[in-house]
Amino acid sequence: xxxxxxxxxxxxxxKRLKPNLNERVRRHWASSEAIVMxxxxxxxxxxxxSHQNA
Numbered sequence: 001x002x003x004x005x006x007x008x009x010x011x012x013x014x015k016r017l018k019p020n021l022n023e024r025v026r027r028h029w030a031s032s033e034a035i036v037m038x039x040x041x042x043x044x045x046x047x048x049x050s051h052q053n054a
Contacts, residue, residue, distance in 0.1 A: 010037075
């Protein structure tokens with residue numbers, strides 16, 4: 001599971017960058033972060049990206 005510290009760090013970075021980003025870039029950034037967080041939270045159950053296979 002993703003730690004609360006990681007989530008907080010992402011939120012802080014996004015809030016700092018948000019005023020300088022246009023809507024398209026904001027949506028892309030948010031969706032990329034969501035995908036990374038999803039994959040990280042499932043890393044032990046998905047054999048393709050599992051750190052156990054590294």
